[in-house]
Amino acid sequence: MGVEENVATDVATATTDVEETGAQEVTALAAATVVYPIAPGYRVNVRRGPGTQYGIVRTLPYGMSVPVYCQMPGEWISGPYGTSNLWDNIANGQFVSDAYVRTGSDGYIAQRCD
Secondary structure (H helix, E strand, O other): OOHHHHHHHHHHHHHHHHHHHHHHHHHHHHHHOOEEEEOOOOOOEEEOOOOOOOOEEEEOOOOOEEEOOEEEEEEEEEEOOEEEEEEEEEEOOEEEEHHHEOOOOOOOOOOEOO
16 A cells, blocks of 8 residues: 555545534434423423513423423412412423423423523
């Protein structure tokens, strides 16, 4: 094998190693995302902000679990998990009342949204 063939083989191997490592990191990140169940028997409205005065983006189906990226105070809501003014950010510009999410806490379980 000549020098050029060795270099080409090394570059191909290095590229494959980087691609595999990147895929593993993405898989690990997805596995590390904690999701919390929505109260059984409820279809919860997802809103543009922390209150019912904000528009509905979508409605979560029964049995859904959601990530909580950050939380912020807003309108007080009574639900199956108590009365709370905490709203959970489940995606960019999407909030649900914490009173419908089983987080195991009455307080913050994630950082406060900016």
